[in-house]
Amino acid sequence: MSSFSNMSAEEISSLLDEHGIKHGPVVDSTRNLYEKKLKEAMAKRKQAKPSPDKTFYREEEEEVTYVYRTPTKSENFMESRPYMRSKPEWTAEELEHSASYSGYSRSSEYRGRDYDELSHKMPVGAKTAPIRSGQDAPKAPKSPRLIPLWVQFLCFLAVAVFLYFVFSSMESSEPLKVIE
Amino acid sequence: MSSTSQKHKDFVAEPMGEKPVMALAGIGEVLGKRLEEKGFDKAYVVLGQFLVLKKDEELFRDWLKDTCGANAKQQGDCYGCLKEWCDAFL
Numbered sequence: 001m002s003s004f005s006n007m008s009a010e011e012i013s014s015l016l017d018e019h020g021i022k023h024g025p026v027v028d029s030t031r032n033l034y035e036k037k038l039k040e041a042m043a044k045r046k047q048a049k050p051s052p053d054k055t056f057y058r059e060e061e062e063e064v065t066y067v068y069r070t071p072t073k074s075e076n077f078m079e080s081r082p083y084m085r086s087k088p089e090w091t092a093e094e095l096e097h098s099a100s101y102s103g104y105s106r107s108s109e110y111r112g113r114d115y116d117e118l119s120h121k122m123p124v125g126a127k128t129a130p131i132r133s134g135q136d137a138p139k140a141p142k143s144p145r146l147i148p149l150w151v152q153f154l155c156f157l158a159v160a161v162f163l164y165f166v167f168s169s170m171e172s173s174e175p176l177k178v179i180e
Numbered sequence: 181m182s183s184t185s186q187k188h189k190d191f192v193a194e195p196m197g198e199k200p201v202m203a204l205a206g207i208g209e210v211l212g213k214r215l216e217e218k219g220f221d222k223a224y225v226v227l228g229q230f231l232v233l234k235k236d237e238e239l240f241r242d243w244l245k246d247t248c249g250a251n252a253k254q255q256g257d258c259y260g261c262l263k264e265w266c267d268a269f270l
Contacts, residue, residue, distance in 0.1 A: 024234040033233075033243045 004035040012038070019045075188257065191223075192264045199223045206250065206257030214248035230262045237263075 009026035188205035202212035
């Protein structure tokens with residue numbers, strides 16, 4: 001495909017038609033031009049293709065891996081409903097196991113997933129990582145986090161509590177009225 | 181309708197005969213030399229190429245750019261000149 005010089009005029013002509021390129025007869029003086037056009041068209045196609053395909057393939061791969069593992073892990077209640085896991089459960093689990101697992105790369109891996117599986121599949125890590133594509137649909141499946149999620153929640157809570165404290169300890173009640 | 185140069189008017193006024201390639205609008209000394217080196221030494225040879233490209237503007241402009249390095253304006257002038265000539269005489 002890359003060596004157009006070996007192709008006959010008819011082959012180049014049909015390739016041009018394939019790519020929807022308007023063209024005249026492929027003769028000596030026009031051959032160069034058409035070869036260039038074909039190269040450009042093919043490069044464009046290659047660029048457009050990889051991204052959508054890759055995403056689908058990866059998600060499929062992860063789902064397949066996960067499904068295969070499901071029967072072997074009956075103890076884990078999360079197995080039965082991978083996509084319906086509510087956030088609090090997930091956060092709690094994160095909290096539990098963030099202690100035992102260090103490093104954000106790992107936390108990103110099991111963020112939605114079973115840590116047990118991951119301990120077996122660490123080297124292959126990325127495969128089981130965001131299998132909860134269903135749950136993660138609203139946000140990016142594999143966004144790397146420098147700070148674990150639970151830490152962020154804690155900080156948020158701390159700030160909220162602090163603000164409430166400050167607010168409640170204010171002398172005058174004027175602000176309250178204004179807000180109402 | 182954009183104004184056309186004197187060169188353009190002169191070219192489309194009559195059959196091109198044996199006019200040199202530099203008689204074409206948009207083709208000056210430098211471009212003309214490059215075209216001659218590639219074998220396009222007469223205006224009618226460029227006309228031949230123009231016709232083989234089915235008088236398509238985009239194809240002809242690309243070809244001209246690749247062959248002699250014409251810029252957009254030069255491409256447009258040459259294309260317009262040949263097109264009008266064809267409309268009149270072909």
